[in-house]
Amino acid sequence: MKFLESKLLTIYKSSYFPFMILLIGMLLLHFMLxxxxxxxxxxxxxxxxxxxxxxxxxxxxxxxxxxxxxxxxxxxxxxxxxxxxxxxxxxxxxxxxxxxxxxxxxxxxxxxxxxxxxxxxxxxxxxxxxxxxxxxxxxxxxxxxxxxxxxxxxxxxxxxxxxxxxxxxxxxxxxxxxxxxxxxxxxxxxxxxxxxxxxxxxxxxxxxxxxxxxxxxxxxxxxxxxCPGNAARNVKEVNRWFPEFNTISLPRKIEMGFSSSLFEFVMKPNLIFTLFSFLLLLCVLLTHHKKILRFIAGIPFAASLVFGIFSNELGGTFYAITKAKNSMTKFGTGIRMNSVTSWVPDLLLVIISLAVLISLYFLFKNKKTSLIALFILLLGFGSRMIMSFSPTIWASGPRTFLFMYVAFIMLTFLLFQIILDSKSKIFKALSINTVVFLAILSFFNTFYTLR
Structure with a gap:
């Protein structure tokens, strides 16, 4: 009996025990699909x-x-x-x-x-x-x-x-x-x-x-x-999903890819981006005392709450929030040179993107780490921007965001590591409890959704 208890304790203390929990959770989800x-x-x-x-x-x-x-x-x-x-x-x-x-x-x-x-x-x-x-x-x-x-x-x-x-x-x-x-x-x-x-x-x-x-x-x-099939498929997909695709200018296609990629994370409730931006703010608060950098780091988190998590509640009072969220069309945000208000959604996304890039760069003392973090972010973003040149940019659905999600997941870990290495017990407890709460909530949400 003691031998069995000792083995179970060894397994529990193993660094790979968390992946056993992941295995069990994923098996449960897969076999109920x-x-x-x-x-x-x-x-x-x-x-x-x-x-x-x-x-x-x-x-x-x-x-x-x-x-x-x-x-x-x-x-x-x-x-x-x-x-x-x-x-x-x-x-x-x-x-x-x-x-x-x-x-x-x-x-x-x-x-x-x-x-x-x-x-x-x-x-x-x-x-x-x-x-x-x-x-x-x-x-x-x-x-x-x-x-x-x-x-x-x-x-x-x-x-x-x-x-x-x-x-x-x-x-x-x-x-x-x-x-x-x-x-x-x-x-x-x-x-x-x-x-x-x-x-x-x-x-x-x-x-x-x-x-x-x-x-x-x-x-x-x-x-x-x-591959000749990719070219042939492109012609068929244009006719099926996006007949106007070949008539759209290159700048418009790039804007479509840019805005649609960031809308998924900023203009919709998105737990992974909200957690990432929350930890980014905490890390900057821990490591920097300059008010301007702290303000910049707070922009992505504030945006994820205003335009994402609490957008329905705030949109009733501030119509501009609802208007920005609903600006996405088949042709992007519909930006027009002669309409300043049509620039607002893209300007917001640009500001948020710059805030993330600036915060990540100045966050790490080792600039090699900063460059790696930015490289991961740009790889994830670039993988979705490729869809700018595909007529299935909308028809392919949310699966094309997978690699961008993974980029944010890896960056979130880098941020979490800074908090774990810090001396702030409050920030450690806040971060750990937030992650655990969101993970459990997300698992049961997925479980219930897939039933």
Whole structure:
């Protein structure tokens, strides 16, 4: 009995125990999902013939007429026939996302870090993954994300002079190839590996593996760009979802991408952004005494409350709040040069964005950390800005924000670390209790929503 108690206590004290809670929570959510959703799941159910062999002609046709995601769809064609297997594997992918994040962020307080990552992943609105059918959407977004984060781990190991065993390459390389088959993630991976390969060259710490991964990312990017199916699909999607898309000017498309990306986090109730901006303000209050910087750091948090969490209550009294929130149209915020009031929504978003960038840059004493934080933020934002050039910018729904959510999650951890390392017991208690409360509330909200 004592042996069993000792083992259970060891497991509980383990730094990976939080991920066991994540595993249990995700299993619970996945096994209660109703998979009878319309969408791509049903379409892929029809691909396999009676002999259960994938007709190569199908994948060839998809490449020439629809999509460059041949690797993702190759796996999807099989997995869609085994819902129970998908429930297990998708849960594993969520845990892999958590483990990879933990490996990518160095800190001595691993258990606290893993609890925070678990809490933040519970806050992600998982219902976004239902938009094109649960199985099809997660295989096109969650699985590439998990593999992409995993494929970035050697970068951190090399930069921190940690040993990378030869057999790890057998996992990192296939993970990168699979992840880079997803367009948004391919751009992220190419940017990450490209930047750190150049950085390694500058500090004379070049590694052949970094070069190989960068080359793979480049080839994946070129494969996507030259795929005839992507061009053919674009024409069909324009006709189906956005007939006016080709007549819209480039500045208008960029404005659409900019405003639609930030509306998701600022102009809607968004717990992850609210928590991020709240911790950003606390961190600046802890580390800086200049009133101007504290004021700037308070702008994103105030905006998340005014235009997000409490917008319905405040909008009844201040009509301008409601008007700004409702300014989003099929063509962006409808900004016009001859109407000053039409500039207001974008000006607000620009001010909030600059406040975040300035606060992050001046927050960290080590400017390398500041640059990494800004790089993470710009990667997440850039992954959504890519949708500016897609006629499915609206039709694709909220799933395209996934990588931007992950960027805010990783930044939130960096902020939380500052608070944990501080001497302020009040701020520590306030931050921890806020995170725990929001995580539990979010989990039960997701549980109830998905029933």
């Amino acid at each position: 109703n998979l009878d959703h319309p969408g791509d799941d049903k379409a892929f159910m029809k691909v396999l013939g009676k002999d259960h062999l994938i007709p190569l002609s199908y994948l060839t046709e998809r490449y020439h007429t629809w999509s460059s995601r041949v690797l993702i769809e190759f796996i999807l064609i099989f997995v869609v026939h085994f819902p129970a297997v998908w429930r297990l594997l998708d849960t594993v992918m969520m845990v892999l996302i958590a483990v990879s994040m933990s490996k990518l962020i160095p800190t001595a307080k691993n258990r606290e870090k893993n609890w925070l990552i678990t809490a933040l992943l519970f806050m992600y609105p998982f219902v976004h993954m239902a938009s094109a059918g649960w199985i099809a959407t997660t295989l096109n977004y969650i699985w590439p994300l998990a593999c992409g984060l995993f494929a970035m781990i050697p970068i951190k190991k090399y930069l921190c002079s940690e040993k990378v065993h030869w057999f790890e390459f057998l996992f990192y390389i296939p993970a990168l190839i699979f992840a880079a088959n997803q367009e948004q993630l391919c751009v992220i991976l190419l940017s990450v590996y490209g930047v750190f390969t150049v950085y390694s060259a500058l500090i004379k710490k070049v590694n052949w593996f970094m070069i190989v991964q960068t080359i793979i990312s480049i080839f994946s990017f070129l494969f996507i760009l030259t």
